[in-house]
Amino acid sequence: MAKQVPTSRLARGTKLGAVAAGSVLRTQRTRLSMRGRSEAVRAKMAEESMIRTTEQVVMVLGTMKGVAMKLGQMMSVLDMDLVPEAHRERFQKRLAVLRDAAPTVSFESMRQVIEEDFGQPLDRIFAEFESTPIAAASIGQVYRGTLHDGRQVAVKVQYPGIDAAVRADLKNLAMFRRVLQSAMPWVTPAVLDELRLNMESELDYQAEANTQLQIAEVYAGHPFIVVPRSLPELSTTRVLVSEYIEGKDFNAIRQLPDAERNRIGEIIYRFYVGSLFTFHEFCGDPHPGNVLLATDGKVAFLDFGLFNRMDPEHVRFETICLRAAAEDRAEDLRELMIERGVIDSPDEIGAEECLEYVLAASEWCLIDEELTITPELASGAFLLAVDPRASEFAGMKQQNLPPEHLFSRRADFLTFGMLGQLECTANWHRISREWIYDEPPVTELGQIHHRWLAEHPPVLPKQLRARAKKPVRDQA
Numbered sequence: 214m215a216k217q218v219p220t221s222r223l224a225r226g227t228k229l230g231a232v233a234a235g236s237v238l239r240t241q242r243t244r245l246s247m248r249g250r251s252e253a254v255r256a257k258m259a260e261e262s263m264i265r266t267t268e269q270v271v272m273v274l275g276t277m278k279g280v281a282m283k284l285g286q287m288m289s290v291l292d293m294d295l296v297p298e299a300h301r302e303r304f305q306k307r308l309a310v311l312r313d314a315a316p317t318v319s320f321e322s323m324r325q326v327i328e329e330d331f332g333q334p335l336d337r338i339f340a341e342f343e344s345t346p347i348a349a350a351s352i353g354q355v356y357r358g359t360l361h362d363g364r365q366v367a368v369k370v371q372y373p374g375i376d377a378a379v380r381a382d383l384k385n386l387a388m389f390r391r392v393l394q395s396a397m398p399w400v401t402p403a404v405l406d407e408l409r410l411n412m413e414s415e416l417d418y419q420a421e422a423n424t425q426l427q428i429a430e431v432y433a434g435h436p437f438i439v440v441p442r443s444l445p446e447l448s449t450t451r452v453l454v455s456e457y458i459e460g461k462d463f464n465a466i467r468q469l470p471d472a473e474r475n476r477i478g479e480i481i482y483r484f485y486v487g488s489l490f491t492f493h494e495f496c497g498d499p500h501p502g503n504v505l506l507a508t509d510g511k512v513a514f515l516d517f518g519l520f521n522r523m524d525p526e527h528v529r530f531e532t533i534c535l536r537a538a539a540e541d542r543a544e545d546l547r548e549l550m551i552e553r554g555v556i557d558s559p560d561e562i563g564a565e566e567c568l569e570y571v572l573a574a575s576e577w578c579l580i581d582e583e584l585t586i587t588p589e590l591a592s593g594a595f596l597l598a599v600d601p602r603a604s605e606f607a608g609m610k611q612q613n614l615p616p617e618h619l620f621s622r623r624a625d626f627l628t629f630g631m632l633g634q635l636e637c638t639a640n641w642h643r644i645s646r647e648w649i650y651d652e653p654p655v656t657e658l659g660q661i662h663h664r665w666l667a668e669h670p671p672v673l674p675k676q677l678r679a680r681a682k683k684p685v686r687d688q689a
Contacts (some may be wrong), residue, residue, distance in 0.1 A: 219301060311415060320344040323370050330449035338447070342368070348502065350516065352379060352415060357457060365457040366444070369418065376416045376451075383409045410495070411620075415518035422448035425455060425517045431492065434669070436661050437480055439511040458513045460505030467635060469506075478586075478637025479658050480512045484627040486578075489621055490532065490648030492671045494522040497620050499627040501634060521620050531621065534571065535649050539579040539642070543568035555618070574622070577629060578641040586641075591633030 324335055331338055339358040342474040353371040360366060415421070425443040432440050443455040466477055481504065489495040497519040505513040530553055537546040543564035550556040550567060577584060628646075639656075646652045647659060654660050 237257055238305040241449065245454065248638040250387065280608060318354070318372050322373050323356075326370055326373050326451050327368075330452050339366075339368075351518075354656075355453075356455075359393050360447075366447075366454050367441070367457045369453040369455075373414070379412055379416060383412060411519050414680055417450055418453040419445065419448055419450050421518045421520075422453050422455070424520050425453075428494075428496075428517060428520070433669070434665075435511075436665055437511050437658065438484055439507055439513045441513065441515065458505060458507055458515075460507040463501035463504055463631075463634070466504070471638070472637045475637050475639060476658065477506060477512055478632050478635050479639055479644060479656065481631055482628060482637075482639075483658070483662060484512070484514055485647055486625055486645075487629075489624075490528060491666070493525050493528050494520065495621065495624055497521050497624045499624055501631060504631075521624075523621065527618065531618065532649055533580065535645075538568060538571045538575060539649070541568065546571065574626070578645045581640065581642045583638055583640050585636060586629065586632040587636055588630075588633045591630045 340361045341359040343357045348355040352375045356368045358368050422443040422445040429440040429442040432438050441456045441458050447454040485499045503516040507513045547564040547567040551559050556562050643655050
């Protein structure tokens, strides 16, 4: 049984993340104000040199199309209220360049991509096709169309030449690494390596269409989650066609009443994090642009270019590590990480540092009480856990997290950031106990979800079912 974790850890940190919490505060087990974290981060980001360096980064990334946009999306987990007011508007404009740095491409050029891939005129494929894009993806634009049978579809089309441009940019990332890290120290070599590995896989829309259809079938008939069905037969390497879903975007969702935002936040948490433990697969790209509130009240999830299927053994490892952290079993947690190879310098890492590092990133879902996730809380925890300028956990930050766990932790952080933007409130630990401890659900959404699961038990791919029988040492 997990005991209540000292919530003062949420306020730990230094110049970049939070207020230092002494041993006395740690034993009080009362939540601290996040005011200190906010002031500390403001003070650090007020440095004019950092703002100037950020501008330089924007100049470098402004020519990098998909890579720039992907980094901008990753940065969106950071709360802009943490930037000093005098610099805020300036910084937001620079960030917008990163986030929205889509090439200006005429519709005629985009139309040519479609017609080249299909080998026939646009009007032979679609009865209607709107020339104004409805959304921008990291390497393409999304249009609305109608098939000849009357179905409305969303059509994602790659920018012409983006494949060669992205591959060239990825090769050049090493050259720009120092410039990037001077403004965004959390863009570590591991982050860049993961970006390089996964960005190239996003270039294959045919593969993404096949993945999206599989996920849509997994969630078919779900009471509050919907994944639009893709049409692989009408998709190509550069064109992805899927059913069109009408709905409110993330900015509109942020304006909804507390109860509705809390409901949507729980659904987002269940989809992006819970699916890892339920189905052993998850979307690695949680982002506000990939979520819609459909007209029927369901939450629609889009974009599956970054999707990961995880070995059940690795999923189980993450589960028992979360148990150990929730129960303050520092020595057990350290031994588990040494055995897995997460800690490859055991002489340099003590049990307490190992535990505190895990809690710095994951305590929000290990506290057995209601917690409102704010943008400050999400961005502060993110910086504290990954930014090398923060002196805490220097040893842990130098360890080599295996790629499969780096990918899942990134998804967890980005989900945390999304929930912070929505300022959702829930007992996140009670929700997570469904997969950490295999306990019955306690929320209404959880009970609805589990009734649906009972009627639609998850089916693992054959190779994963075989691996699932391999034991993993469980000290819970």
